[in-house]
Amino acid sequence: MTANNKYKCVNCGEPCSALYRTYGPSVLKLTKCVACKGIVDKYIEYDPVIVMIDLVLMSKEAQRHILYNTDFKTFWKLFIILVMLETYAVWRSDSLFSIAVNTICDIKSSYTINSTNINLPINLSVPESWRNNCRGWVQDSKGDDSDLFIWEKDFYVQFISTFSGIMIFITTVHVLMNVLQSFATNNRGNQNFSVSSKRLLQAFSLANMSTLFALPMLVWGNTDTPPETRLVHYLLVFVYSFIVFCNVFTVLYESPMLITILVLIASNSVKHYTTFHMTPFLRGFVT
Structure with missing residues (x-):
């Protein structure tokens, strides 16, 4: 995409120089x-509410409109808000990742109020190298919970771990896509399909909005x-979130x-593997 073609058609993704002409x-x-x-871009005449509805409905046209044809500065x-939300869910032991950890590690209870453990019909064998990490996810009760600093410190630890996992996820996606992009570029000629770090973060933030549907629970x-x-x-x-991410990254990397x-x-596996091992390490390090 050249400097003169900074926009994209929301229908087919073709670069263009202008969205409209004034007379x-x-x-x-x-x-x-x-x-x-x-x-x-039909969305430049639409109300923002209509755009938001199309985003919820996973419209690739609406996603292209936000990523390429708007000034998505915020x-x-x-x-940051979505990272904090994910951190709070894991710290509160009230997320799909926490349920998986509690079930695999056979954690029946913790200091949080929602430590969910699913009884599986089969017995899972945890690798010996993971047992220490499993013990690191079990938090002792804080008694009368009067020491708020311990709670706050553990939240910051979980934030660092969750943030690291997210950055690993973004990096893995970008590296793998660039590797595959090089083959696609050779097949298409000498076209430039590079994705900037800013646009990558914009795409991740846009796709990660789907995690807001975890708020009701x-x-x-x-x-x-x-x-x-x-x-x-x-x-x-x-x-739902996985499908949204598929659509957004398909639009971003074509x-x-x-x-x-x-x-x-692959990227989600690396992300959760990183978070699972880093959280106990950080808790042991700051204790």
Whole structure:
């Protein structure tokens, strides 16, 4: 994409130089795409609420509009808020990742109010090298919970661990996509499909908004909520989030859906592996 073609058609992703042309103070004409012959970006005339609805419905057109045809400056605020939300869910032991850790490590209870453990019909054998990390996820009760500093310190530890896992996830996605991109570039000619770090963070923040659907369980869930209900809710949120990430990174890297799915599976595995091992390490380090 050249400097003159800084926008993209929301329908086919073709670079273009302008979204509309003005013919007077109150007259403008939307630009048509030279490739698909459709309107380059219909969303510039839409209400933001309509754009948000299309984003929830996983519209690739709306995703292209946000990533390429708008000045998405506040992405870093959204990024921080969503990292804090994920940190709080794991720290509170109320997330799909926490359920997996509690189940695999056979953690029945912890100091948090929602330590969900699923009874599996089979016995899982935890590798010997993981046993210390499993013990690191078990937190002793703080008595009357009067020492708020210990709670606050553990939240910061979990934030560092979660943030590290997210950065590993983003880096893994970018590296794997660039490797695959090099083959795609050779097949397409000498086109430039490089993705900047800023746009990558924008894409991640946009896709990670899907985790907000975990809020109902975090806000209204309590000790009376059955573990199975929590598991089903978080599984549905994870599946929805995974599909959103697939769409966004397919739009960002212009890659086939199958390749994007494989990259996301690998990147999520590395992310959770990092978080699982780093949290006990940090807790032991600051103790």
